[in-house]
Amino acid sequence: MATKRPDGNLPLELTSFVGRRHELAQARRLMTQARMLTLTGAGGVGKTRLALRVAADVRRAFRDGVWLVDIAPLSDGESLAPAVLDALGFLDESPQRPDSGLVELLESRQLLLLLDNCEHMPMAAAVLAGKLLGAAPGLRILATSREALGVEGECVFTVPPLALPGHGRSTASDEALTLFAERAAAVQPDFALGDDNEPAAELCRRLDGVPLAIELAAARVRVLSVAQILDRLDDRFRLLVNRRHTTVPRHRTLRAAIDWSYDLCDPAERALWARLSVFPGEFGLEAAEQVCSGGEIATEEVFDLLVGLLDKSILTRSERAGRARYRFLDNIRAYGHAILVDSGEEPELRRRHRDYLLGLARRARDEWFGPDQARWVTRLQHEKDDLRTALEFSLGEPGEAHAALEMVTSLWNYWLFAAGSFGEGRRLLTRALEAASEATPVRADALWVAAWFALRQGDVDAALPLLSECHDLARRLDHPGALTCATHFSGLAAHLRGEHREALALLLEARERYLADGDQAGGWMTLFHLAIVHSALGDHDQAASSAAECLAMCEGLSAYLSRSNALWVAGLSHWFQGAHDQAAALVKKGLDVMRRHDDRWGVAESLEVLAWIEAAHGREERAATLFGAAGMVWRSIGTVTPGLRPFTDFHNICQTRVRGALGASAYMSAFQRGAGLSLDQAVDYALDVDRGSSAERPQPSVLTPREQEVAELVAQGLSNKEIAARLVIAQRTAEGHVEHILTKLSLSSRVQIATWFTTHGR
Structure with missing residues (x-):
């Protein structure tokens, strides 16, 4: 019997087909490489529409046509083969099993079979597809499903959502x-x-x-x-x-549309779906295991359930810094959250989520000043949405504000050096101090952190009462750590008031206490501030000595992010000694690392010092441009006159001299040109980087021999686990080496490491 239409049964498009140029090209390419291509993705993402367009585009390549079979209306697996026969225009008249008759019919034909909505009966679809492909060499299958079917030789392409418009630059072409x-x-x-x-x-x-x-x-x-x-x-x-x-x-x-996906899940997958909705964005396996296990879901079961949700396109997967991350599309998360609320488990899950983030904050605090510094910055940046959610829960839930107080305090380094702006951290800490007024050690720590935040913005008047309360509370609670920090930042406050001798005495006292307590991070920071105070006093030898010791501590502990700040203060001490070229070299060494980890404060300070150096060399136009760029970065942080910027009077004198040399109009033109740069453009300008030139690429000597070895293994495609096994080191140590390589070379991915090694590593 002949078919009804020789070219197939694809429906006509009733509405316009929008976008998908990349996906169409990718799907067509994959169809040339595999006899079965399955388009997977979340409900409503456009799998069917894309499949129909792909099928229409390739129709001429199939002598016997392109045929659509919609599996969604079918009630059981036994009806699948008859449905395919019906779609092809044949009656099921064979006394044999329908699939046997279908195999006989297709074995000599060259056609494309589009099996739509296979998730409705994945096992039956997989069995039939495998049988047909094995018997009909001219057959190709294009399938759509919310989960891969697992057919031998199947190629899977996950259909993404449509490309989204960017913030502030949306156009009709999006x-x-x-x-x-x-x-x-x-x-x-x-x-x-x-x-x-x-x-x-x-x-x-x-x-x-x-x-x-x-x-x-x-x-x-x-x-x-x-x-x-x-x-x-x-x-x-x-x-x-x-x-x-x-x-x-x-x-x-x-x-x-989402009910359809929910019905595909077993009860445990549904329960995990609801629990995972407590995460506002991306999350990792460790977080899912700790937050969402319990009751009917054992910790060791979370992994397999996650796999199930990924297979069904409920979750999507990405990779950040070598670790898998998962997320819901927002509609799917909202669906799960509604189920979580109805279950009555939401308050407990939010508390467990908060406790997980609080534990993460404590670990980040304890491990900050050391070889894991860069990794912690990266991880906390990935967790910022979760941190905000956990903090808002703690501040909004009666009796929970103490947890918010500890979380913000534990993350003080993150807010100051890695978040791009510490205005949010200061606001959250102010709210937490107001909500958790009990006299506790955590409050004592929070008071000196709040004072430090205020000092960073030059708000000495706000910092002084906070330091006074911290002193009193630390003495009353016998909390020596908080007392040492209060002494330290009282010294910094004295420096900002111009009382440099008092500042020196307080900083030296704090340093002795830090050393006695074995507090390396505190000791490093006092050296940093001592270098600045010694410079203010005109004691340049002592400033250089403190800066050198500060830098040595960072290098000894492999604290590469703090090292970039130590390079800046070392450059500053050289500047005041008149060694301008050495100063510029030191500041520039740390600038790109600051940029890569969004240490905007450090970037702004570096641009400032480099502007002074350009002015000293008579390059007034570059100096004015750098002043404008520094101002742009300060504004992005939320401050105009930064409190820790040293020697503001000298800045004003230098700026006045540059303006006088150029003239008001030329100065403002150069200044505004700098102010209009992005952060990346400003750093490139300061470093004289030509993005198209290989001369600016880092050379292999910046890596240690072990890091060079790790870079070679990354270039060979080995994972961190495989590198650890090859070098007989802990996996965490291997991860640390990779992070240090990324930091030193100012790279952002393992692929870039491999490219760098191919060019420079041998």
Whole structure:
């Protein structure tokens, strides 16, 4: 019997196909490499639409056509083979099993079979696909499924959401925004994107670029403005509904699309889905095991359940700093969160989540000044959304503010040196101090941290009462650590008041106490401040000695981020001795590391000193540009006159001299040019980096012999675990070596290490 249509049964497109240029090319390429390609992804992400377009694009390559089989309406696996026969236009008249007749029919044909919605019966689809591929050499299968089928030879391509518009630069060419605009215009003909597309762009971002969610939201433009739709997204499952009767049931509402995925999960996977919704963004396996185990889910079961959720496209996976990270699309997380709330487990899960982050903060505090410093910065940056969520929970829950106080205090180094801006840390600490007023050791520590935050912004008047209370409370509680820190930062406050002799005495006293307590981090920081105070007193030999000792401590403990700050203070001491070239070389050594780890304070201080050096060499235009760039970075931190910037009077004198040499107009032109640079551009300008020149690339001598060895193994494609086994070292040590290589070479990935080694490593 002949088929109904020789070229296939693909439906005509009723709406425009938006974007997906990269995905189309990738899918077509993969189809040339494998006889079966499965498109996976979350519900509503556009798997079917992409598959139909791919199938239409390759139709000419199949003599016997391209045929669509929708598995979703089928009730059991026995009906699958008959459904394929029916789609191909054949009657099931064979007395044999339908799949046997199907094999006989296809074995001499050259066609593409599109099996849509295989997650409805993955086992039956996999068995039939494997049998057909094994018997019909001219057959290709394109499948869509929320999970891979596991057929031998199957190639899997995960369909991502549509490309999202960037913040502040959305245009009508952005895929997600284009889809929204086209579908909105279909229901409201006068709808059009204008000069301000940010509300629509934000809506697309909130919906994660998921086509189904965007189309459902666009349908609401008929009755609501874009701003109103945004305001109502917290109730997205009621809002995003399609009442067209022609729409397949699972696509009529956002909830129905996710219900379909929920039904695919077993009870334990559903429970973990709900519990994982406590994470606001990405999370790691360790976090999932510690926060979400308990009750019906044992800790050792979390891994397998995570795999199940990944297989079903409930979770997505990425890799950060060599570690796997997982996340939900926001719609899927919101669905799980609703289930968590209904279960009554939410308060306990939020507390466990907070306790996990508090433990992380304590570990970061204890391990900060040492070889794991760069790794901690990277990890805490990845956990920043979780930190904020945990802090807000603690500050909003009665009786929990003490945990917020300890968390912010433990992370004082992170807020100051790695977060880009410590304004958030200062605000959170102020709230926590107000909410947790009990006289505890944690409060005593929080008081000196709050004073340090104030001093960083030059707010001596705010710092002094905090230090006074810290002194009193530390004595009353017999807390020598807090007392030492109060003495230390009282010395810094005296320096900022211009009382340098008093500052020197207090800093020396604090240093002796730190040494007696074995506090390496405290000892390092007092050396840093002593170098500045000695310079202010004109004692340049002592300043140079303190700076050199400060640098030696960092190198001895492999604290490479603190080393960049030590290089700056060493450069400063050389500047005041008149050794300008040596000063510039030292400051520039640390500048790129500061940039890579978002130490904006350090970047701004470095640009400032480099501006002085350029002025001393008579390069006034470059000096003015660097002054403008430094000001830009200070403003990004949230301060204009930074408290720790040394010798503000000298800055003013230098700036006045440069302005006088250039003239007001030329000075402002150069200054504004610097102020208009991005942080990366400012650092490149200061370092005279030509991004296209290999001359600026780091040379292999910057690595130790062991790091050179590790870099070679990374270039060979070995994982950290394999490197550890090869070198007979702990995996954590191998991870530390990789992080140090990334830091020293100012790289951001293992691929870049491999590229660098190929060029420079032999």
